[in-house]
Structure formats: C-alpha cells, structure tokens
Amino acid sequence: SSAGVERSFRIVITDVIALVEEIQKEEPLITASCKEHVICLVQRLQEKLGEQEDHKFYLFKVLRAHILPLTNVAFNKSGSRFITGSYDRTCKVWDTASGEELHTLEGHKNVVYAIAFNNPYGDKIATGSFDKTCKLWSTETGKCYHTFRGHTAEIVCLSFNLQSTLVATGSMDTTAKLWDIEKGEVVFTLRGHSAEIVALSFNTTGDRIITGSFDCTVGVWDVVTGRMLHILIGHRGEISSAQFNWDCSLIVTGSMDKTCMVRKLRMH
Template sequence: VVDPASGEELRTLEGHRNVVYAIAFNNPYGDKIATGSFDKTCKLWSAETGKCYHTFRGHTAEIVCLSFNLQSTLIATGSMDTTAKLWDIQNGEEVVMLTGHSAEIIALSFNTTGDRIITGSFDHTVAVWDVGTGRKLHTLIGHRAEISSAQFNWDCSLIVTGSMDKTCMLWNAVTGTRVATLTGHDDEVLDVCFDYTGQRIATSSADGSARVYNAETKKCIAKMEGHGGEISKICFNPQGSRILTASSDKTARLWDPHTGQCIQILEGHTDEIFSCAFNYKGDIIITGSKDNTCRIWR
C-alpha cells in the first residue's frame, strides 16, 4: 500500500503463499483491500492497518480475478477451477458459488445496484447471474474464442465483451440478446471499457491499436494508432475527456477520444506495461510494468 503523493510505502500485506494475481480496493470507500492468489485463496485486508480480516478458502485452483460490489458487502472471485464465488465481507463466509462455465473465469463485474454479476470465461461465453440466488439468468453466446474482458455500463442496461476472436460485442443486459458486433481490429481484443456515462466504448487490441465506438450508433468514431506493440489495457478518465492505454512497447499513452490524437507518451518503464489506471479525480495516473515497478504520473 503506497501513498501516491509521496510514493512512500505505507504497508505490506503479507500472508499469501504464491503469486498475488488480482487486487482491488472497495471503492468508493477505500478502507478495505481484497487480494486473490495462485495459492487458491482470497484475503480481505484493512487498508488502514494492514490487518487481515478474512482468508476465503474454497477454490480448487488459482484465483485470477476479483471484484467488490459497489455496496462493499460482497467480494466475487473468479478462478481457473471454472467457478466464481461470492463471499460475505462481514462474516467471511461463502454466500454462493456460480457454476456452469466449462473453462477458467478470467473476468467478472458487478452491476452498480449489486443484484447482477457477469463472468467471462475461456469457454467463449459470458454468463449473467442473479447475485441473491446464484442462478444463471443468461448465457451470452456468440464469440468464437476466449473472452478477454466484460463490463456493465453505468445504468446496467448494456454489457460489453471483448474476445480473442478480434471482435467486441454489445448485449442487452436485461434480455441477454446481442445488440451489435463491433469489428475493425486485426487481432485479439484484449480489453474493453465503457466511459462513465455508458455512451462510448473503448477497445484495445494485440494489433497495437485502440478504437472508440459510439454505443448508440455502434459506429467507430476514433482510431488510436501509434503504439509499437499490443495494448493490454485501456480506460477513460472519469471525465471522459481522455483515454489511457498501456502497451508491450514499454509506454503508456494519453489520447483524445474525440479525435484519436495522441496527446502524450508516458516513457520511462524498461519493460512492457500491463496495467494502467486513473485516480478518482483524474489528475493522477498509475502504470504497472514487467520491469517490477509502478510509476505515478501527474
């Protein structure tokens, strides 16, 4: 746990017995941290003291993705054992197990109201689940290769999915029907996201480019080209006025989502960048790299 203002290390969370692969704050509260590990456990920590509240045990293979619900009452974990589990933050108990995928789950996302969760799997499908009962409501079938990412828009009316089949698909979250297939990339789509209003979709690809689509017209409105390698992560700033991409070419880039123009290249990492994010205000960027460092940019 690091103070972004000074770069000073505040706390070290120790206890996992293997790679820590997934991590999250319980935003917007920010007082708890969840970590998911190849040791098949998830741990819940105090962000303030570093104390471990609970160790969630039950998965039979590596945990590769996790998420808090917005209400900060549940943690969802997705595993290579093909299941996802929902855990009660208060008592540390398993609430429900989501079974039905035939391959590892690599993406999951709660909707904002917390009554639905989606899971994306290497079995080429995304499933929509009822959080209260653990019942599968829809299976989103259409992609012809592994899912790379899946997300609800803010009002929970749409789901966007990205796949290794080079496409991105838009789905009606209520009915589970496909609304559109967004094409244009020449290689695997590695990441997809909505802006905060849910009006635009950004995609990043192994072809080294990123794209912005209008969620209503389903048309590509901007192409972002210039990276010299695959783009593994893409995100909008909270205001929706900038896009950030992280690439294997060792740089991150800031773009104008309206024009697709590159505004700034963030250089300094000595190996590929696999993660990037804005803070809530949108005035700080963090990047994570295979060079074993994180960098904070203002």
C-alpha cells in the same frame, strides 16, 4: 526495512459542504436531490477516519476459495460483497465482513476469466469464460439469468455500462460484443481489430466504448450505432489496458511496449 513498507497518512479535516459542492461539479450522477445524503456520507467518513491519526493496511482474512488458481477478483461498489473467478470453472460470491461464501456460480465449461458486478447497483454479476460464453447472474440468489453465446474464441474481458443496460465482452476472436441485459440478446458485434481484444471500457454516459487490442491499437466506438469512430495508434506493443476517466475527457492506455498514453478527447 519494514518502515519502508508500512506507510501512514494524516486525515485533513475540511469544509464538508464546500467539498461536496466541488465534487458535484465533476460528478454527473450527484444531483441536487441526493446532495444532502452525500454530505452525510462524507461527514461519517471523516468521523471514521478521524478516530485515529495513523492508518495502516493489515491482513484481514485468508479465504481458501477455490480448488484451482484464481483468475480475477472484483468488489461491488459498497465493498460488502466480492467475487472470485477461477480455473476451476466457477465464480464465487463472498460476504466481505464475515468471509462467508454466499454462492458458487456454476455452469461454465472452461476457465472463468473475466468477472464484474454491475456497479453501482451490484445486483448482477457477469462472468466471461474460455468456453466462449458470458453468463449473467443474480448476486442475491446465484441464479443464472442468461448465457450469451456468439464468440468463437475465449472471452478475456467484460464490462457493464454504468446504466446497467448493457454488458460488453472482448474476445480472442478479435471482436467485442454488446449484449442487452434484459433481453439476453446481442445488440452489436464490434469488428475492426486485427488481433485479440483484451481490454474495454464504457464511458460514464454509456454512449461510447473503447477496446484495446493486441494489434497495438485502441478503438473508440459509438454504442448507439455500433460504428467505430476512431482508431488510436501510437503504441508499439500490444494494448494491455484501456480506461476512460470519470468525466470522459481523457483515455488512458497501457501497453506491453512499457509505456502508458493519456489522450485528450476533442469535444465536437
């Protein structure tokens, strides 16, 4: 029945200052100087959510985005912009509120598969393609800053570090590469997997990156040296996803073996 699909939730009003202080303990980016701003944002959120008791998801817009199927979508941090990648070899930038297409990012010679904003800033976009290249773009103008070349097979995953100084790409060539955003140059090539790399994730401090591979393992790497620190085994099928939690104490991995593993990092 429709009642089983539509779910509502109740907003519980809590002590905003106490809530922000609790968040501040866990979030390294929330400093004392921006605490008041965060309190203000939480208060505004409470006011907005408190306008009605029940909230439901509903269809907002349907956009005829591309002439061929889409591959991936991504929001910027504020949600004001989102991007779509497609088999038509383009990435499009959209205004969320109006549904207006702002830019079409053209230049790839094959499927645009992996896409991301450099959140939390959101002023840059990276696109990874089956043409073996990654491109870096301006969100505001749609201009291409750099084309990163070096992979010998399709790029299927990518990620910015939180500091927005590096973008990492994972490829079907069994390697990942770290690229300097400012210089447009490769910093390290991460070699150690025996099969395709399909997932990667930086930690929040930017000194570690994990790579998930079809060889059923997850690599933990030192971003400063490019050296593999650990190889995590245990899955019996290809890795499909890998992520750090926010405080970098845990790594979670998903696999084609139908299991998910949560691993606790040992701090030295």
